Amino acid sequence: MSNVVRKPIVVGNWKMNKNNAETKEFIQVCDQHCHDKADFGIAPSFLSLNTAVSHASNLLIAAQNCHFEKSGAFTGEVAIPMLEEIGVRYVIVGHSERRQYDNETDEKINKKVHALFAAGMVPIVCVGETLTEFEANQTEAVVRRQVKDCLAGLSKEDAAKVVVAYEPVWAIGTGKSATMEIAQATCKIVRQQVLEMFDESVANQLRIQYGGSVKPENIKEYLSQEDIDGALIGGASLKTDSFIEIINALK
Ligand code: PGA
Numbered sequence: 001m002s003n004v005v006r007k008p009i010v011v012g013n014w015k016m017n018k019n020n021a022e023t024k025e026f027i028q029v030c031d032q033h034c035h036d037k038a039d040f041g042i043a044p045s046f047l048s049l050n051t052a053v054s055h056a057s058n059l060l061i062a063a064q065n066c067h068f069e070k071s072g073a074f075t076g077e078v079a080i081p082m083l084e085e086i087g088v089r090y091v092i093v094g095h096s097e098r099r100q101y102d103n104e105t106d107e108k109i110n111k112k113v114h115a116l117f118a119a120g121m122v123p124i125v126c127v128g129e130t131l132t133e134f135e136a137n138q139t140e141a142v143v144r145r146q147v148k149d150c151l152a153g154l155s156k157e158d159a160a161k162v163v164v165a166y167e168p169v170w171a172i173g174t175g176k177s178a179t180m181e182i183a184q185a186t187c188k189i190v191r192q193q194v195l196e197m198f199d200e201s202v203a204n205q206l207r208i209q210y211g212g213s214v215k216p217e218n219i220k221e222y223l224s225q226e227d228i229d230g231a232l233i234g235g236a237s238l239k240t241d242s243f244i245e246i247i248n249a250l251k
Helices: 020-033 046-055 080-085 096-101 106-118 131-135 139-150 180-197 200-205 219-223 240-249
Strands: 009-013 039-043 060-063 090-093 122-127 163-166 207-211 230-233
Touching (some): 009 090, 046 060, 106 139, 139 180, 180 219
Parallel strands (some): 122 163, 163 207
């Protein structure tokens, strides 16, 4: 399943960090370092998205979540048309922290994925096993099930545009990254699952990110793996120096 050139996509997931002033400052320093060997983006908090969109020329701006309904009685939620209005085009869905703390299920994620495509936006769908599942050798079963349930019912055309982020939960924010072999093997399983659900062309176009303690020192090696086409980066995306190093590492 090679021979297809997939442009790498690297996104900084800022989680609950940085206010508007800090977002603006970060973009003023980093945006100019982007280059066309890869797509680079950041996912600030909802409150800083407007600032981010208005200051970024090169960085893609992603939200960290959305609701699947267009409007309604959902206190504290943010609707896709609200993100659309300010120019956001990418949304992270199903991050493990949301699965863990906010009852994000594959069924909900699937609804969000469909709603995002209906609005012409691109979902970054996070999947990955917990430490208990990893230790019980359930990685393949868990990741296959998550991909299957989160992407269920998509057209081939939309499925080809999805970005899947494989993030082993035990490697997030722990400093423990998955070995290249584990990361590659699991991303290959993701692609195989998508091939079985759709077809080879969709699987070939699908961009798969690895996430979990990615940093300037290891990003190049992860991205040199056949089935890894990018990274979702938490901690190392928060400092301008390390984010610029990451950008430069992919030149
Ligand atoms: P990390 O976070 O890079 O700090 O491990 C990754 C993520 O949660 O997306």
